[in-house]
């Protein structure tokens with residue numbers, strides 16, 4: 001199929017800030033594709049899972065026009081994150097879209113689940129942000145997946161992040177992480193992301209209604225456990241702890 005015939009199903013597109021990971025806080029245009037087979041228990045976009053009538057197919061030119069418009073309306077943002085859903089469900093289309101965006105001077109990030117791997121596609125991106133799924137997500141990582149994550153880490157511009165939602169996640173990570181990276185993997189930090197669970201969130205509406213759902217004690221306990229882990233690993237790995245700011249500040 002040639003580039004002009006390609007279509008990508010999108011659920012939404014918008015300008016905001018990167019919400020988690022090493023580029024947190026960076027102004028970004030998000031292009032969210034439809035469809036995800038992973039179905040994490042704490043997914044914040046479950047509406048992106050199913051290929052249903054909600055999604056609409058866009059040509060690559062239409063997506064470029066959308067990105068150009070969002071950029072010009074929002075201070076000339078030059079970073080685009082292709083997210084989902086799982087963008088690697090459409091590898092050729094995503095590859096072509098990325099080339100077109102880069103030809104128009106955009107810096108393109110791929111946000112991917114760490115369950116699908118496509119190394120030729122990975123190479124095209126300026127950066128990749130990949131999850132290591134913990135037990136609380138409901139995803140079971142196979143040995144092959146762990147091997148592929150390691151390969152991706154060393155062969156592409158891949159940054160890893162881990163959403164931590166429980167002590168079980170931390171215990172699992174402590175056992176699994178040394179299988180993924182060796183202790184000389186200090187060039188790129190691993191981002192630990194304490195999950196902000198839905199019952200901790202409070203929206204602007206909640207605040208206006210005086211409904212404060214913040215479970216500050218629960219979050220603080222998790223923070224202490226994460227801190228203990230980072231101190232244990234500090235000599236061997238480059239770890240940073242970065243919260244999910246899009247949830248805390250109700251960014252889109």
Ligand code: SF4
Pocket residue numbers: 036037038039040042043044045046048084085086112113
């Ligand atoms: S991989 Fe991402 S989009 Fe898919 S279910 Fe998990 S968090 Fe949601």
